[in-house]
Amino acid sequence: MESALNSGDTAWILTSASFVLLMTPGLALFYGGMVRAKSVLNMMMMSFGAAALIGVLWVFWGYSMAFGNDIGGGLLGDPFEFFGLSGLMGEDTAAAYPTMAFVGFQAVFAIITVALISGAIADRAKFGAWMVFAGVWATVVYFPVAHWVFAFSNDDAGVVGGWIANNLAAIDYAGGTAVHINAGAAGLALAIVLGKRRGFGRDPMRPHNLPLVMLGAGLLWFGWFGFNAGSALSAGNSASIVWVNTLVATSAAILGWLLTERFRDGHATSLGGASGAVAGLVAITPSCGAVNPVGAILIGVIAGVLCALAVGLKYKFGYDDSLDVVGVHLVGGVWGTIAVGFFATAVAPNGVDGLFFGGGVDQLWRQAVGALAVLAYSFVLTLLIGLVIQKTMGFRLDEEDEVTGVDQVEHAESGYDWGTLGGGSGIGTTPRPTSGGAHSTGNSSEVKA
Amino acid sequence: MKLLTAIIKPHKLDDVKSALESFGIQGLTISEASGYGRQRGHTEVYRGAEYTVDLVPKVRVEVLVDDVDVDDVVEVVVKSAQTGRIGDGKVWTQPVEDVVRVRTGEHGPDAL
Numbered sequence: 001m002e003s004a005l006n007s008g009d010t011a012w013i014l015t016s017a018s019f020v021l022l023m024t025p026g027l028a029l030f031y032g033g034m035v036r037a038k039s040v041l042n043m044m045m046m047s048f049g050a051a052a053l054i055g056v057l058w059v060f061w062g063y064s065m066a067f068g069n070d071i072g073g074g075l076l077g078d079p080f081e082f083f084g085l086s087g088l089m090g091e092d093t094a095a096a097y098p099t100m101a102f103v104g105f106q107a108v109f110a111i112i113t114v115a116l117i118s119g120a121i122a123d124r125a126k127f128g129a130w131m132v133f134a135g136v137w138a139t140v141v142y143f144p145v146a147h148w149v150f151a152f153s154n155d156d157a158g159v160v161g162g163w164i165a166n167n168l169a170a171i172d173y174a175g176g177t178a179v180h181i182n183a184g185a186a187g188l189a190l191a192i193v194l195g196k197r198r199g200f201g202r203d204p205m206r207p208h209n210l211p212l213v214m215l216g217a218g219l220l221w222f223g224w225f226g227f228n229a230g231s232a233l234s235a236g237n238s239a240s241i242v243w244v245n246t247l248v249a250t251s252a253a254i255l256g257w258l259l260t261e262r263f264r265d266g267h268a269t270s271l272g273g274a275s276g277a278v279a280g281l282v283a284i285t286p287s288c289g290a291v292n293p294v295g296a297i298l299i300g301v302i303a304g305v306l307c308a309l310a311v312g313l314k315y316k317f318g319y320d321d322s323l324d325v326v327g328v329h330l331v332g333g334v335w336g337t338i339a340v341g342f343f344a345t346a347v348a349p350n351g352v353d354g355l356f357f358g359g360g361v362d363q364l365w366r367q368a369v370g371a372l373a374v375l376a377y378s379f380v381l382t383l384l385i386g387l388v389i390q391k392t393m394g395f396r397l398d399e400e401d402e403v404t405g406v407d408q409v410e411h412a413e414s415g416y417d418w419g420t421l422g423g424g425s426g427i428g429t430t431p432r433p434t435s436g437g438a439h440s441t442g443n444s445s446e447v448k449a
Numbered sequence: 450m451k452l453l454t455a456i457i458k459p460h461k462l463d464d465v466k467s468a469l470e471s472f473g474i475q476g477l478t479i480s481e482a483s484g485y486g487r488q489r490g491h492t493e494v495y496r497g498a499e500y501t502v503d504l505v506p507k508v509r510v511e512v513l514v515d516d517v518d519v520d521d522v523v524e525v526v527v528k529s530a531q532t533g534r535i536g537d538g539k540v541w542t543q544p545v546e547d548v549v550r551v552r553t554g555e556h557g558p559d560a561l
Binding site: 204206207261264265266267269271272275308309311312315324327 | 493497499500
C-alpha cells in the first residue's frame with residue numbers, strides 16, 4: 001500500500017515543535033529579567049528544570065495519559081497503552097505524519113505549561129520542592145487536562161478522546177484552557193500556598209534586566225508561531241491563517257497595553273510592551289483557528305487592555321503572584337477562550353459562527369464551561385499538591401535564605417560577577433578557588449575557552 | 450592644602466572637567482555615586498506598580514588644591530556645575546595635612 005505520509009506536513013510539525021521548545025528558554029529570559037538580580041538563575045532554572053523533568057515523564061506516562069485511549073468519561077487516557085512510547089516506532093502508512101512527530105510536538109507543550117507556573121513563586125521556592133511539584137502537577141493536572149482538550153476521538157480507529165474536545169465541543173485551538181488557564185490557575189494557587197515575599201508591596205522589586213525581558217518576549221513571540229500555526233498539524237491554508245492571526249493579535253495587544261499605560265501612568269513602558277505581546281499571544285491561542293484577522297485584532301487589543309488592568313489585582317487582593325501569571329495567563333486565557341464564543345466565524349478553518357456572526361450563544365456557553373472546568377480543576381488540585389509539599393518537605397525558603405537570595409542558597413551561584421576590582425585579579429568580591437587542581441579555574445580571568 | 454569634594458549631576462561632568470582644566474588643575478578623581486538631597490528621588494512604574502527610587506545617580510569629583518586657589522576653584526566648580534534646577538549638588542572643602550606623590554616621594558604643595 002502506498003504511504004500517505006506527507007513530508008511537507010511532517011517537516012512543519014517537527015519545525016513547529018522545535019519553535020515551541022525554544023519558548024521555554026525564552027520564558028526563562030522573560031521571567032529571569034523580571035526578578036531581582038539575586039534570583040535570576042533560580043528563575044531560569046525553574047524553566048530548565050521543567051524542560052528536563054517533563055521531557056522524561058512525557059515518554060513514560062505523559063503522552064499515554066494525554067493521548068491514550070480514554071478510560072472513561074473523557075477524563076483520562078490509558079497510562080499504560082503507550083507507556084514508554086511503546087508501539088509507536090512503526091510507520092503508519094495511513095497517516096499524513098508519523099505519530100512520533102505529534103509526540104514531540106505535544107511534549108514541548110507540556111514543558112512550557114509547567115514552566116509558566118514558576119512566575120508566580122519567584123524568589124522564594126526551594127528548587128527541589130519545585131521539581132517535585134512539577135512532576136506531580138504534570139501527572140495529576142496537565143496530562144489529564146491535555147487529554148480533555150487535545151485528544152480528539154477517531155471513530156474509524158476506535159479511539160475515544162477527551163470530554164472538552166469531543167462532548168462539550170468547546171473550541172481551543174492551541175491551548176487557551178489546557179495551557180494558559182491551567183497554568184494561570186495553578187500559579188494563583190501556588191502564590192497563595194507559598195505566601196508573599198518579604199517586603200511585598202513595600203520594598204521595590206524592580207525587574208533587574210529589562211533587555212532580557214524584551215529578548216525573552218521576542219523569543220516567545222517567535223516560538224508561538226509554532227505553538228499556534230503548528231497546531232494545524234499540516235502545512236496549508238489553516239496554518240497560514242493561524243499564523244497571520246497570531247501576528248496581528250499580538251501587535252494589537254502591545255498597542256492596547258501601551259495605550260492603557262500611557263493614559264493611566266503617563267508613560268508607555270518596555271515591560272508593558274513585552275507583557276502586552278505575551279497577553280495577546282495568550283488570548284489568540286484558543287481562538288487563532290476560529291476567527292478572521294480583524295477578529296484577531298479585536299481579541300488582541302482587548303487582551304492588552306484587560307491584562308494591563310488585571311496585573312494590579314494582586315495588590316488589591318494581597319496575593320504575591322510575582323510575575324503576573326494570573327494577570328497575563330489566567331486572565332488572557334479566559335478572555336481568549338470566551339472570545340471564541342463572540343468572534344468565531346464559520347468561514348475560518350476551525351470556526352463555527354459565534355454570537356457576533358449570528359450563531360447565538362451556543363458556542364459561548366461551551367467556551368465558558370470549558371474555561372471554568374479547567375480553572376476550577378487546576379486551582380483545587382494545585383492547592384492540594386502545594387499544601388502537601390509545603391507540609392512535608394517544605395516549599396518555601398526560610399526568611400534568612402530568602403533575604404540572602406535563592407541563587408546563592410539553592411544553587412551556590414550568582415548570576416553576575418559584579419565589580420571585579422583590579423581587573424578580575426581576585427581582590428575583593430571575585431571568587432577565588434577554594435581548592436587547587438581541577439577547580440583552579442574558579443577565577444574568571446583564568447577561564448579558558 | 451584642601452580637599453575639594455563636589456557632588457554634581459552626571460551630565461555636568463564634562464563641563465566641570467574642562468572648566469577645571471582651563472583653570473590649571475592637573476588631576477582629579479571621579480567616582481559614580483548615588484544619593485539624594487532636597488531633590489529626593491524619582492518614581493518608576495512597572496506593570497502599573499509605582500516605585501519611588503530614593504537614590505539618584507550622581508558623580509563625585511575630588512580635587513586636591515593649594516590653599517591660595519581654594520576659593521577660585523570652588524567658584525569654578527559651582528559655576529560649571531550649575532543648571533539652576535533642583536538637584537545640582539553640593540561642593541565642600543576640608544583641610545588636608547599632607548600629600549605625597551607616590552612616584553617621586555615629593556611632599557606638600559609640590560606633590561599637587
